[in-house]
Amino acid sequence: MLDAGLRVRSFFTDRAGGCSSGPYSSLNIATHVGDDPDDVARNRLVVADAAGALVTFLRAEHGIAVARIDEPTEDPPIADVLLTTTPGIALGAIAADCVPVLLHDEVTGAVAAVHAGREGLYRGVVDAAVAAMLDLRPRRRGTAGMSAAIGPAICGACYEVPEAMRARVGSRHPVAVSSTRAGTPSLDIPRAIETRLAELGIDPILRHHRCTLEDERYFSHRRGAPTGRHAGVIVCEGPGRRVGPGGV
Numbered sequence: 001m002l003d004a005g006l007r008v009r010s011f012f013t014d015r016a017g018g019c020s021s022g023p024y025s026s027l028n029i030a031t032h033v034g035d036d037p038d039d040v041a042r043n044r045l046v047v048a049d050a051a052g053a054l055v056t057f058l059r060a061e062h063g064i065a066v067a068r069i070d071e072p073t074e075d076p077p078i079a080d081v082l083l084t085t086t087p088g089i090a091l092g093a094i095a096a097d098c099v100p101v102l103l104h105d106e107v108t109g110a111v112a113a114v115h116a117g118r119e120g121l122y123r124g125v126v127d128a129a130v131a132a133m134l135d136l137r138p139r140r141r142g143t144a145g146m147s148a149a150i151g152p153a154i155c156g157a158c159y160e161v162p163e164a165m166r167a168r169v170g171s172r173h174p175v176a177v178s179s180t181r182a183g184t185p186s187l188d189i190p191r192a193i194e195t196r197l198a199e200l201g202i203d204p205i206l207r208h209h210r211c212t213l214e215d216e217r218y219f220s221h222r223r224g225a226p227t228g229r230h231a232g233v234i235v236c237e238g239p240g241r242r243v244g245p246g247g248v
């Protein structure tokens, strides 16, 4: 597991340490990819142990919906952003090439787990997540005290897409426009997310440059489906708590 580097307990899982087999080997935390449900349940307990709390994993739809979570659940509303201000609640964003993003607001103590892929980025999921965090502040006063971590995801040199798709996303996020090593059209979604978070005033932004397609420690939908999912996990510790980086 990779420490996300935020000031609350937060980390990104990888494939190691679970009990799933075959294409899901081994720490697959997704229930919707064809893995044995009992194995997934055991894997989720491994992640809960690392988080120090049961983790509520989001159910993505590549949209911009935000769901507030006040108690742990196996069955949260479908939403690409889960948000909480309840101490002890742990949230997880699942992915396998898409980008798990974790947000923390030290003013309110709010944390969010975000699933941001190409389509979610295009529709505005980064803005939706930050706006939902800002809405929790008593007075909507800038973003000072808000930080983010961008987890392992497919990189701009690997994420080949049709030219028209690159142009569409590039019309809203010019820095997403990229090329593969072979010179074909691609998208750099992590870079676009980092840029947008910076435009919104988030500081610091901790970007973990690990490409899920190239780094076999991670699940990658592009490298081979079916496969499992890893997760970005963040734990709410309430306002004003500063426990130092990590904890994992």
Ligand SMILES: [Zn+2]
Pocket: 154, 155, 156, 157, 158, 159, 211, 212, 213, 214
């Ligand atoms: Zn790559």
